[in-house]
Structure formats: structure tokens, C-alpha cells
Amino acid sequence: MPVPVRSFAKINIGLAIGAPRPDGFHELRTIYQTIAAHDVIRVDVKSGTGIEVRCKTPGVPEDESNTCYRVADRVLRTIKQRGKVTISIEKNLPVQGGIGGGSSNAVATMFALERALRIEIPAAEKLRIASEVGSDLPLFLLGGTVLGCGRGEEVYPVQDLPEFPCVLVTPDKAVSTPQAFRDWDEQFGAELTRNGSSATINTFSRSVFEWLGGTSSGVPVKNGDRAETLLLDLVRTGIANDFERVVFPQHPELRDVKRVLERHGASYASLSGSGSSLYGLFRTSEAAESCAAALSRDGVKAIATTTLPRENYREQMFFGR
Numbered sequence: 025m026p027v028p029v030r031s032f033a034k035i036n037i038g039l040a041i042g043a044p045r046p047d048g049f050h051e052l053r054t055i056y057q058t059i060a061a062h063d064v065i066r067v068d069v070k071s072g073t074g075i076e077v078r079c080k081t082p083g084v085p086e087d088e089s090n091t092c093y094r095v096a097d098r099v100l101r102t103i104k105q106r107g108k109v110t111i112s113i114e115k116n117l118p119v120q121g122g123i124g125g126g127s128s129n130a131v132a133t134m135f136a137l138e139r140a141l142r143i144e145i146p147a148a149e150k151l152r153i154a155s156e157v158g159s160d161l162p163l164f165l166l167g168g169t170v171l172g173c174g175r176g177e178e179v180y181p182v183q184d185l186p187e188f189p190c191v192l193v194t195p196d197k198a199v200s201t202p203q204a205f206r207d208w209d210e211q212f213g214a215e216l217t218r219n220g221s222s223a224t225i226n227t228f229s230r231s232v233f234e235w236l237g238g239t240s241s242g243v244p245v246k247n248g249d250r251a252e253t254l255l256l257d258l259v260r261t262g263i264a265n266d267f268e269r270v271v272f273p274q275h276p277e278l279r280d281v282k283r284v285l286e287r288h289g290a291s292y293a294s295l296s297g298s299g300s301s302l303y304g305l306f307r308t309s310e311a312a313e314s315c316a317a318a319l320s321r322d323g324v325k326a327i328a329t330t331t332l333p334r335e336n337y338r339e340q341m342f343f344g345r
């Protein structure tokens with residue numbers, strides 16, 4: 025029987041781009057937050073050899089370049105087991121949308137393989153495999169609210185934001201992440217990165233310190249008002265996604281969507297990753313639903329969902345167990 029796993033998306037609450045590194049990646053800082061919108065991955069292992077990826081959605085490769093394939097291949101090598109692995113991807117999330125769909129699918133494959141093979145891959149090995157395959161994979165090993173450093177692959181669970189109503193907007197537009205980084209370098213790199221120090225990363229660090237330092241009671245926040253306060257504390261620090269500065273001028277309609285989210289009362293609205301997805305965090309699910317409905321009436325793809333705290337991420341990943 026195939027093992028089904030929910031593969032949740034992420035949003036970025038603030039993202040600071042630093043200097044390009046000798047390995048070609050950029051130093052960055054971000055807060056990742058998992059959300060309830062998801063794909064479903066089904067992994068089946070039979071006797072034999074080989075890895076097969078199946079996905080009906082255009083734009084998703086079914087060959088060895090697929091992130092799920094790459095993870096499965098590494099897992100089999102690491103545990104030195106053979107098997108005929110079939111990975112089926114039921115896609116709801118946009119491809120290249122800035123919400124980590126492909127990365128999440130790959131980590132879900134790793135969790136499904138552990139169940140299917142009845143093994144537990146040591147945490148350090150899981151992290152190694154995930155970060156080899158992509159910068160945005162390791163966050164999905166944790167879920168919830170996660171601080172991302174390095175090229176995004178160095179992840180730390182931080183004080184979890186409680187569940188918030190969220191509108192996720194997924195315009196029919198793919199933004200190339202490497203191109204967005206190149207555009208950033210051309211337009212802002214020299215100005216903001218001097219003597220190995222990055223002005224945006226320094227600002228981000230101060231914002232996160234202000235946020236966590238100011239609310240570091242360590243007490244889990246459940247009550248609605250306090251939840252709102254925790255988010256507003258973060259928003260007040262002025263945390264922002266640097267990619268907006270290169271992506272919005274190229275795609276002004278995305279800036280317009282952010283304004284619509286704000287006009288509908290979002291406590292915080294932003295581009296996610298390098299886009300093209302955007303999101304708004306709302307106080308009530310009614311406000312989120314009415315905003316998503318208004319955007320949909322205007323022909324913009326939008327759904328009302330929620331953020332997904334770490335505990336829920338872990339509980340809801342597997343079906344009925």
C-alpha cells in the first residue's frame with residue numbers, strides 16, 4: 025500500500041538578501057512559516073530497483089531532476105537498501121511559486137519513505153540530504169515558524185506563531201529565483217553589501233531580536249489577542265522581503281495584489297520568497313474569506329487557508345495515524 029503524506033507549503037515572513045558567496049549562493053536570513061495549503065505525495069516501495077516519479081501537472085519533471093527523485097535516490101544510498109520506489113505527486117500548489125512546493129514534496133517523500141521502509145533516518149542525515157537537494161528543503165523537516173540562515177538551509181525553530189487565517193494568492197506567473205537574485209545583485213548588491221557586511225541582514229537581525237527578545241517569555245501563545253500581539257510585534261519591527269524591491273517593479277500587478285490584501289485588512293501582507301505568490305495574514309477567517317472571494321471575482325487566483333504551527337504540521341502530515 026502506498027504511504028500518503030501531506031506536503032505543506034511555506035511562506036516567508038521577511039527575507040534579507042546578503043552578499044553572493046564563493047559557492048554562487050547568497051547569504052540570506054528569513055522567517056519561514058508553514059501553511060495548511062498542500063500537495064499530497066504517495067510513496068510505494070516494492071521489490072526490485074529503480075525510482076519512478078508520476079505527476080500529471082505540466083511543468084513538474086518526472087525524471088531524475090525531480091526533487092522527490094533526488095531525495096529518494098539519496099535515502100536509498102544512505103541506508104544501502106534496494107527497492108522499486110514509485111512516487112506519485114498530486115499537485116495543488118503552484119510550480120515555481122515561491123511557496124516551496126517542490127522542496128516540500130521532496131521532504132514529504134523522505135518522511136513517506138521512512139514509513140514505507142519502516143526505518144528512521146538519523147536527524148543529521150535527513151538534514152544533510154535535504155540541504156544537498158535545495159536551500160528550501162530543511163525548513164520542512166521542522167515545520168511551524170522557522171528561522172532560516174546561511175543560504176536558507178540552516179534552520180532553527182523559533183517561537184511558534186499561532187494559527188492565523190491566511191489568504192494565499194498564486195498568480196499564473198513563474199518567477200525565476202536565480203534571476204531574481206541576479207537582479208538584486210545588479211540593482212542593490214554593491215550599495216547594501218560593503219566590506220562583507222550586509223545592511224539588509226543587519227536590519228533583519230535587529231528586527232528578529234526585537235521581536236523575540238521582546239516576547240521571549242517562552243510561554244506558548246494560544247489566546248487570540250496575545251496571538252495577534254505576537255504577530256503585530258513582528259510586523260512593527262518593519263520586517264520585509266527584499267525580493268519585493270526587484271520583483272514588484274518588473275510585475276507591478278503583484279504590488280497591486282499586495283495593496284488589495286492590505287485594503288481588506290491584512291495585518292501583514294507580502295510577497296513569498298521570490299514570488300510570484302503573495303499572502304496576507306488576517307485577524308479573522310471571515311475577513312480572509314471575503315478577501316479571497318473579492319480577489320477571485322477579479323480573476324486573481326486566491327484561497328483562504330491558515331498558517332500551520334509546528335505541532336499541527338507534524339500531526340497533520342500523515343493521514344489518520
Ligand code: C5P
Binds near residue numbers: 049157159175176201
Ligand atoms: O537551493 P536552490 O536549488 O533552491 O537554489 C536555486 C538557485 O537559487 C541557486 O542555484 C542560486 O542561483 C539561487 N540561490 C541563491 N542564494 C540562495 C538560494 C538560492 O543565489 N540563498
